[in-house]
Amino acid sequence: MRDYLSDVFAMLGPGGQHFADPGAWTELEAEIGAEFPGDYKAIVDAYAPVQINEHLYLSHPATERWNLGEKIRETSRAWSELDWDREDWLEPEENIRVVLGLEGVRFGTKDGLIPLTGTDRGEYVFLAPLPDGTGHRICAVEHDGSWYEYQMSFSEWLYRYLVGEDMVGPNSSAFYPGPVRLDPLPMSAEDRPARMYGPEQGM
Numbered sequence: 671m672r673d674y675l676s677d678v679f680a681m682l683g684p685g686g687q688h689f690a691d692p693g694a695w696t697e698l699e700a701e702i703g704a705e706f707p708g709d710y711k712a713i714v715d716a717y718a719p720v721q722i723n724e725h726l727y728l729s730h731p732a733t734e735r736w737n738l739g740e741k742i743r744e745t746s747r748a749w750s751e752l753d754w755d756r757e758d759w760l761e762p763e764e765n766i767r768v769v770l771g772l773e774g775v776r777f778g779t780k781d782g783l784i785p786l787t788g789t790d791r792g793e794y795v796f797l798a799p800l801p802d803g804t805g806h807r808i809c810a811v812e813h814d815g816s817w818y819e820y821q822m823s824f825s826e827w828l829y830r831y832l833v834g835e836d837m838v839g840p841n842s843s844a845f846y847p848g849p850v851r852l853d854p855l856p857m858s859a860e861d862r863p864a865r866m867y868g869p870e871q872g873m
Contacts, residue, residue: 672826674709674823674825674826674828674829675709675712675713675823675825677825677829678713678825678828678829678832679716680869681829681832681850681868681869682716682717682722682850682852682868683850683852683866683867683868683869685715685716685717686716686717687715687716689715689718689719689730689732689733690715690716690732691731691732693732694730694731694732695711695731697731697739698731698738698739698742701739702742702778702779702780702784703779703780704779704780704784706784706786706797707797707823707824709823709824709825710786710797710824710825713728713824713825713828714728714729714730714731714738715730717852718730718733718736718738719733719735719736719854719855719857720852720853720854720855721790721852721853721855722832722850722851722852722853723832723844723846723850723851724790724844724846724851724853725789725790725791725844726787726788726789726831726844727787727788727789727790727855728787729741729787733857734857735855735856735857735858736855736857741785742778742784742785743778745777745778745785745788745794746777746778746782746784746785747777747778749777749783749794750776750777750778754766754767754775761816763816763817763818763839764815764816764817765817766811766817769809769817769818769819770798770801770809770817770819771801772798772799772801777796781799781803782799783796783797783798783799783809784796784797784798786808786824789838789844791813791844792812792813793810793811793812793813793838793842794810794811795808795809795810795827795838796808796809796810796811797824798819807819807820807821807822808820808821808822808823808824808827810827810837810838810839811838812838812839812842816839818838818839820837831844832850833845848867848870849867849868849869849870850867850868851865851866851867851868852865852866852867852868853865853866854866
């Protein structure tokens with residue numbers, strides 16, 4: 671079985687582990703009632719808070735700015751305000767119940783969709799429960815409200831996203847040739863973190 675986490679690390683280069691804090695993860699997981707995938711936590715600990723290839727953002731649970739817990743709460747509140755019981759969906763892809771095979775729609779809870787990351791293009795990526803409750807999968811929603819299921823790990827989803835596959839629906843590729851670009855996010859108004867790049871051979 672392919673080790674996509676190692677592939678992601680090879681593409682992004684050595685991580686700084688600047689904010690790695692098991693206690694922050696434990697606290698956030700207790701609040702939500704569910705554990706985050708180990709590969710997701712490893713990637714976040716290694717690089718977040720960061721913007722990857724000009725679009726994708728990763729937040730961290732241990733930082734005051736760009737805090738993952740606050741981002742999850744904020745995103746979950748926004749999506750929970752939509753009327754998911756309406757029947758006038760223009761396309762089947764817009765009906766999250768149909769796409770994911772779920773009876774109910776909740777966000778930010780152990781039995782709901784948990785926001786993992788997003789882009790500046792209005793795309794969001796969630797951890798979603800399987801209908802039978804035996805595990806989770808990745809799902810993504812594009813800016814026009816269409817949902818797509820990806821039954822894979824977060825590291826596989828990220829790897830495929832970085833190599834230019836359509837990972838938020840058709841024609842959603844955001845491929846950039848050359849080494850992956852990483853822009854650490856500023857931790858204060860005066861902070862000017864240096865841009866970094868993954869290794870040439872990583873791609």
